[in-house]
Amino acid sequence: MGGGQAVPRYSRIVGELRRRIETGELAPGDRVPSTREITRQWGVAMATATKVLTELRREGLVHAVPGVGTVVTATTAAPSTPDAAPSPAPSARAARPGRSGTPARPGPPSGAPAGGPTGLTLARIVDAAVVVADAEGLTAVSMRRVAAELGVATMSLYRHVTDKDDLLVRMMDSAIAERPLPAEPPPGWRESMELAARQLWGLFRSHPWLAPALSLTRPQLITSALAYSEWVLEALHSRGLDDQSAFTAHLTLLNYIRGLAQNLETEREAEAQSGLDSEEWMDTQESAFRATLESGRYPGLARLTGTGYDLDLDGLFEFGLQRLLDGLAVLLDGNSPPGGRTGGTAGGALGPAGRTSGSAG
Template identity: 40%
Template sequence: MTVEYPGKGDPARSLALLWRTSERASRKGKPELSVDRIARAAIEVADAEGLQALSMRRVAERLGVGTMSLYTYVPGKPELLDVMLDTVYGETARPEDVPGGWRSRLEQIARANWALYLRHPWLLQVATSRPVLGPNVTAKYEYELRAIDGIGLTDLEMDSVITLITGFVHGAARGAVEAAQAETRTGMTDEQWWAAHSPFFGRIADVDRYPTATRVGQAVGEELNAAYNPEHAFAFGLQRVLDGIEALVAGRAPGP
């Protein structure tokens, strides 16, 4: 999988686009264009065809305009990618009142990020080590930090906890997207795959040599109807990550 890196464009131009400090108006007689419209069209291309299909020409075709007209608003593809990222990060749900304390708030954040990756799988092709410094990314980070502000963690630990949660979601979402693509590309659901292969497991499994793998594998197949279930893996893993964070928080609580 090809990985794209945000921030490859001109920093000053990218920041001006992200914060809309220098957007130009459409010229008379031309279809109404804007940075927002161009970014949305680019997101639609990436959603439908993958990030590898994204180009200024392809976005222009989707908008029904000439390619050169886009450059009035966006300097190039690197800057466009930055705007796309900031735009979709603005989609995450951010309810102010989440009952159940910080653990419930972190779970809500994890599920909002999970849903975002499933809506826009191309996000998994973008490196996350260099964040886009746009308004939506900044607001998202602020919201996520506030979920654990005041529970006894240092500022560095707060950032590390959010990184842990979002990193876990990123990995789990990759597994979910790959599982969905397997169904699309093979024409066979997980249930169909399991039904077709399970009769042969009993013939090839050496119970004496692999007793634990045989027992556990059979239990997983019977319970999940598949060798792997992305939703189960996400839900189970998230609770264990939250358990670890809870142990960290509990260790900071004052003793009796």
């Protein structure tokens, strides 16, 4: 890549938002556009939008507020309180609705310390950790970082969570609980499976860190995820599938969705390191790809260079989901037990708590 390469898209967006903040168009306490709003306004990938907010945080221009989003940081000095926290209290951050139209969460009453014993709760800690993970990835989450977001001492978090592993499980529990399954399932087994799978995919889309955090071989006890497991098992039991085969089918579907969703976090990390989104990166590789494909050794792939291929993860998810359900339909309509059951590790070693790894979907 030569020195005359165009400025990456995320840098241009950072510059625009920086200008709005410095000119007062976005005032302290105002919400800045979310990652989804950035993708819509500038037509960039989610990973690019995430990189934008990460850079603004690094410059100290914005910070995350649990339950509100990312808001402009106050640049003026705090009132003459010697021990004032370095970040503004939530009440100051939430003084008015954000420019996006979403009202900010009210802060504590005047005079109540935001990070004091009466202000710090488990829910606030988990919310803050999820906000950081959503914006910057799971590697950015630490007890120190979460405490800084809340304006409290790091040690105060340990009154509510045991350690980072405990916090991570609670984060996953909170994220999955955002999209509960309906009280009554659809009439057919396939419709039930589709609904659960699409909701899980939506969760992974909203929280890219969630798929890599879930473990298939060392399942975590995630209470809100049990409903997903039970939903799928009941849908398959209703068609007469035995317990072992139903749970194996459940894990197969879960791991398909989870495996595809891990690309979301991988892409975000790659963009953060390179400063290029996937489309920009492909542009830098196009000549090498074309030279290889034009050798004549890969005619099937070469044909795609003429027509192009739009890698759409949502479309890929839906295609694979339907093919998996097609296979399950054959199994459910047959009379003989399925071959190749996974008894061993995944199917046999997972007890009641183990179902939570195969929890969602």
